[in-house]
Amino acid sequence: MFDKKMPEAWRVLRIQSELVDGIEHLAKVGAAVTIFGSARLKPDSVYYKSAERLAALLADTGIPVITGGGPGIMEAGNKGAYGFGKFSIGLNITLPMEQQPNDFQDIHLSFRYFFVRKFMFIKHAVAFVIFPGGFGTLDELFEAITLIQTRKIERFPVVLVGSAYWQGLFAWLRQEVLAMGCIDEQDLQLMQIVDTPEEALKLIMRYVSQHPVEEE
DSSP states (O other): OOOTTSOHHHHHHHHHHHHHHHHHHHTTTOSEEEEEOOTTOOTTSHHHHHHHHHHHHHHHHTOOEEEOSSSTHHHHHHHHHTTSSSOEEEEEEOOSSOOOOOSOOSEEEEESOHHHHHHHHHHTEEEEEEOSOOHHHHHHHHHHHHHHHTTSSOOOOEEEEOHHHHHHHHHHIIIIIITTTSSOHHHHTTOEEESSHHHHHHHHHHHHHHSOOOOO
């Protein structure tokens, strides 16, 4: 959300300050898994429980977890990773209807600009795990797929949890988008659907074992 009263040059400096601050605070994190999903799903949701379980499994292997820092699936991801001695990270966003940060974060940052926040999600990621969500979740999913497809970033696992939720999207992509020639068959392979945290962890750990990263 832009401040219309702010001169353009000063807005650039504010953007720069968010980038510098984010990079500095996350420099010690190293490789992490970013978890996305709806802010509206409650703790009794099967997907909330699944996200919490996956985050705990990741933390047990020593992999930090990054979320959007708010409620719902974001809270579940932070909660599962919190207290394991690694990092549970929340990257919040300033919105007109304020998103309150959850209570399970070792590192909490707040951003004014979506594109700066997106950069931080990508920068440390060795995988994206996408749980059911709305427009924001879909935005993050297709942002990652576009960057991988265009080779702006190295390919990493983009794992969608919940075949019942995501199969309709895949059917549309295949029957309409692929059939019309707007994407290639290989583009569909950039995403994988699973149903359990253990399946998601297996895909992530396979990638990590084949692409060792140095701690920053």
